Amino acid sequence: MNIPHLLSLFDTPAISTIAVAAVASASCSMLGCYLVLRRMSLLGDAISHAVLPGIALGFLIGGSTTSAWIFVCAAGVGLLTTLLVQALTDQGQIAEDSSLGVVFTSLFALGVVMIAIVGPRVDLDLDCVLYGLLELVPLDTVTFFGIEIPRALISLTAVLVLTMVFVALFWKELKIVSFDPQLADAMGLRAAVVHYLLMGMVALAVVAAFNAIGSVLVLAMLVVPPVTGHLLSDRLGRMMAWAVAAAVASAVLATVGDAYLDVGVAPLLPLMSGALFIVALFFAPRHGLITRLWHRLALAVRIKAEDVMAALYRAEETGDAAAGLAWRRCLAAAGRGPLAWLALPQLWIGGRARWPAGGQVQLTERGREAARSLVRSHRLWEAYLGEHFELPLDHLHAPAERIEHYIGPSLREQLARELAGPGTDPHGKQIPPEAR
Amino acid sequence: MIGYNTAVVLAGTSLLGANAGLIGSFAVLRRRALLGDTLAHAALPGLCLGFLALGHRSLPAMLAGALASGVTGIAIVAVLRRFTRIKDDAALGIVLSLSFGLGLALLRWIQTSATGGSKSGIANYIFGTAAGMIADDVKLIAGVSLFSLLAVLLFYKEFRLVTFDAGFARVQGWPATLLDFLVMALVAASVIVGLPAVGVVLTAALLILPAAAARLWTERLGFMLLLAAVFGAAIGASGTAFSVGMGGLPTGPLIVLTGAAVFLFSLLFANRRGVVARLAAERNMRQRVAEQTLLRVMFEFSEADLPARPPVAAAALARSCAWSPAELERQLRRAVALSWLEPMATGAWRFTSSGLDQATRVARGYRLWRALLTEQPEAASLMSELDLEAIDRMLPAETVRELEAKMKL
Numbered sequence: 063m064n065i066p067h068l069l070s071l072f073d074t075p076a077i078s079t080i081a082v083a084a085v086a087s088a089s090c091s092m093l094g095c096y097l098v099l100r101r102m103s104l105l106g107d108a109i110s111h112a113v114l115p116g117i118a119l120g121f122l123i124g125g126s127t128t129s130a131w132i133f134v135c136a137a138g139v140g141l142l143t144t145l146l147v148q149a150l151t152d153q154g155q156i157a158e159d160s161s162l163g164v165v166f167t168s169l170f171a172l173g174v175v176m177i178a179i180v181g182p183r184v185d186l187d188l189d190c191v192l193y194g195l196l197e198l199v200p201l202d203t204v205t206f207f208g209i210e211i212p213r214a215l216i217s218l219t220a221v222l223v224l225t226m227v228f229v230a231l232f233w234k235e236l237k238i239v240s241f242d243p244q245l246a247d248a249m250g251l252r253a254a255v256v257h258y259l260l261m262g263m264v265a266l267a268v269v270a271a272f273n274a275i276g277s278v279l280v281l282a283m284l285v286v287p288p289v290t291g292h293l294l295s296d297r298l299g300r301m302m303a304w305a306v307a308a309a310v311a312s313a314v315l316a317t318v319g320d321a322y323l324d325v326g327v328a329p330l331l332p333l334m335s336g337a338l339f340i341v342a343l344f345f346a347p348r349h350g351l352i353t354r355l356w357h358r359l360a361l362a363v364r365i366k367a368e369d370v371m372a373a374l375y376r377a378e379e380t381g382d383a384a385a386g387l388a389w390r391r392c393l394a395a396a397g398r399g400p401l402a403w404l405a406l407p408q409l410w411i412g413g414r415a416r417w418p419a420g421g422q423v424q425l426t427e428r429g430r431e432a433a434r435s436l437v438r439s440h441r442l443w444e445a446y447l448g449e450h451f452e453l454p455l456d457h458l459h460a461p462a463e464r465i466e467h468y469i470g471p472s473l474r475e476q477l478a479r480e481l482a483g484p485g486t487d488p489h490g491k492q493i494p495p496e497a498r
Numbered sequence: 499m500i501g502y503n504t505a506v507v508l509a510g511t512s513l514l515g516a517n518a519g520l521i522g523s524f525a526v527l528r529r530r531a532l533l534g535d536t537l538a539h540a541a542l543p544g545l546c547l548g549f550l551a552l553g554h555r556s557l558p559a560m561l562a563g564a565l566a567s568g569v570t571g572i573a574i575v576a577v578l579r580r581f582t583r584i585k586d587d588a589a590l591g592i593v594l595s596l597s598f599g600l601g602l603a604l605l606r607w608i609q610t611s612a613t614g615g616s617k618s619g620i621a622n623y624i625f626g627t628a629a630g631m632i633a634d635d636v637k638l639i640a641g642v643s644l645f646s647l648l649a650v651l652l653f654y655k656e657f658r659l660v661t662f663d664a665g666f667a668r669v670q671g672w673p674a675t676l677l678d679f680l681v682m683a684l685v686a687a688s689v690i691v692g693l694p695a696v697g698v699v700l701t702a703a704l705l706i707l708p709a710a711a712a713r714l715w716t717e718r719l720g721f722m723l724l725l726a727a728v729f730g731a732a733i734g735a736s737g738t739a740f741s742v743g744m745g746g747l748p749t750g751p752l753i754v755l756t757g758a759a760v761f762l763f764s765l766l767f768a769n770r771r772g773v774v775a776r777l778a779a780e781r782n783m784r785q786r787v788a789e790q791t792l793l794r795v796m797f798e799f800s801e802a803d804l805p806a807r808p809p810v811a812a813a814a815l816a817r818s819c820a821w822s823p824a825e826l827e828r829q830l831r832r833a834v835a836l837s838w839l840e841p842m843a844t845g846a847w848r849f850t851s852s853g854l855d856q857a858t859r860v861a862r863g864y865r866l867w868r869a870l871l872t873e874q875p876e877a878a879s880l881m882s883e884l885d886l887e888a889i890d891r892m893l894p895a896e897t898v899r900e901l902e903a904k905m906k907l
Contacts, residue, residue, distance in 0.1 A: 167703030171754035282595035332599030
């Protein structure tokens with residue numbers, strides 16, 4: 063396949079729609095990462111509403127939907143929003159959420175009235191505010207080095223490149239300002255300058271995205287993909303990469319979904335990013351709700367299984383090595399609760415206990431090794447407590463029972479060294495040797 | 499003469515505004531202003547589902563759906579905030595934008611696929627239209643307003659406590675969570691009944707603008723509630739009037755713009771917190787400090803020769819006060835006008851007898867404050883205002899005597 067042929071894909075409306083939606087969402091979600099981290103998502107909301115009068119003004123001056131005036135005016139109004147909110151909060155002594163609410167609703171109302179009055183003259187109506195102009199994108203194309211591409215894509219790509227350059231140039235500064243504004247001030251960084259630059263860029267990205275998804279739903283692309291990224295990673299670079307990936311994926315899914323549902327790409331774009339967000343919310347490797355629940359369940363079952371192994375080991379110590387314990391006694395050793403029933407299957411699956419038909423539960427060789435380490439941890443801890451804290455003898459078992467599950471080989475070694483290789487715990491029980 | 503329909507619409511929107519002002523005051527004071535915004539956006543899917551369930555435009559069904567989905571949205575915000583690493587602002591943004599996207603998708607679906615002539619009106623819920631308001635709608639609004647009013651009257655003390663110090667309320671054994679929930683329920687109800695007239699996107703403004711404007715005029719909750727309700731009613735009625743007068747522009751934006759005008763006026767001209775009043779107060783304060791500085795510096799130059807009133811050269815004053823020559827000139831002229839100083843022939847000034855009395859008081863206050871700040875800095879750090887002449891009023895007489903003894907005045 064030669065290159066011109068590949069690029070002629072832009073002839074099909076779906077591809078140009080995807081390209082426009084993806085490029086628009088990508089710049090929004092890159093910048094949105096900083097908004098989310100700085101807990102300023104709602105300032106993004108305010109800017110996305112407030113650029114409307116700027117857009118209307120740009121239409122008035124330029125007379126078309128692709129006029130550069132739109133960018134100039136809207137970015138100006140976006141910055142103005144930030145300044146107004148700041149001024150109302152600092153000078154006007156009005157609570158920050160109220161100043162946000164006052165500024166953005168007023169400007170948005172102004173924009174709606176402007177569009178309602180002048181819109182009919184410049185092919186702009188209130189539906190554009192809600193749904194954007196994505197449907198018009200494939201119709202309005204320009205020829206660029208012999209390839210037909212949507213006109214909107216040129217300005218959108220310019221904004222995306224500008225965003226990437228901005229983020230790359232100010233990577234360090236933006237990072238410090240986002241995570242530690244006080245440090246930024248102390249280091250002599252102009253935190254305010256970086257802040258207003260960022261807000262200006264947000265306004266630009268929002269205006270660019272107005273083409274794709276209208277001015278109300280832009281908020282979704284400013285917030286939802288970055289939050290998805292934040293759920294997936296703790297590092298800024300990766301968070302941003304995930305955010306952009308989620309944004310692009312939403313663009314593709316929304317365009318495909320629109321082919322089936324026919325409700326417009328604009329409302330589907332947030333919904334698809336929302337679906338990706340929900341997946342991340344539940345299944346993110348570290349921060350997902352279900353993942354976290356799963357880890358806690360696994361830990362609880364592991365502790366119960368270890369308790370059973372320790373009980374089996376102690377039974378072997380006192381009685382006949384081969385006899386084992388009845389399953390009811392094992393269940394009792396695992397404590398109460400439904401999770402206790404999972405302890406024996408877990409040992410059996412892990413090959414650490416066997417259960418001959420009709421017989422007692424017994425440790426396997428592997429189980430015995432593991433149990434020995436556990437009992438060693440337990441008794442070393444008891445000996446350590448007995449040596450260093452003036453606790454009565456009957457107060458040693460309970461803490462050791464809790465901590466035995468978290469003591470690894472290196473800590474055991476340290477304890478043994480500290481205690482100069484004791485043979486027995488304070489109760490007089492043998493401390494078993496370290497397993498090999 | 500206004501017609502019956504216009505009268506109904508005006509009554510409805512002014513009641514709506516009054517109710518939103520009343521309830522919005524609590525939301526604004528509790529820093530929950532934007533929760534109303536999220537609630538309104540989250541109401542859109544429910545509104546559409548209510549329409550789809552019945553297949554025609556029925557206000558009660560749609561408002562019930564709106565209430566259900568709005569409250570669900572708020573509940574999701576609470577869950578996200580409580581159980582995940584997502585912060586407050588992002589949780590609000592997520593719920594707001596996603597539910598609005600869902601609402602718009604449903605709306606498009608209704609417009610393209612639903613049958614019947616009644617579907618056209620539903621898009622009006624986005625930006626609001628009061629034109630279609632009928633007597634039954636007004637009755638509903640009146641019912642909700644009456645309920646809000648009764649709830650506020652009945653639980654005034656409790657609401658006040660929870661609004662200003664929820665932690666204290668909890669410690670005192672009040673059911674703070676329940677009261678908070680009740681306030682939120684009232685907010686939800688006033689947002690939902692406002693949706694048809696003001697629209698999903700801008701309903702929050704009706705909660706915020708009257709309350710934020712009223713807050714600028716008063717420090718008392720009761721008066722603020724009353725004022726916010728009056729502002730709200732005025733905004734609702736005049737916004738609607740503009741909408742009708744300007745040939746059916748959407749009501750919501752016009753109501754909001756009227757509200758913005760009221761807010762802007764309050765911001766500039768409110769009696770104490772307004773920008774103009776505060777600038778004037780700042781100017782007065784600066785003037786007073788300048789006067790006192792001049793008197794004190796004059797006093798220090800004259801002190802050695804007391805009770806005679808020796809002339810003091812302007813050059814010496816300029817050095818000590820660190821003023822520009824023009825500023826010194828201005829202050830001196832003022833002091834002469836107040837007949838505290840009199841000009842001598844040689845470009846020097848001296849006290850009049852009343853000026854000397856005044857300057858003695860100022861100098862005494864200055865030295866007492868200085869003594870207090872060095873002797874008992876921790877006590878001085880508690881004083882909010884260090885007015886030179888007010889020291890006798892602000893400190894216990896005993897402390898003043900002690901300080902005077904230390905300074906041997």
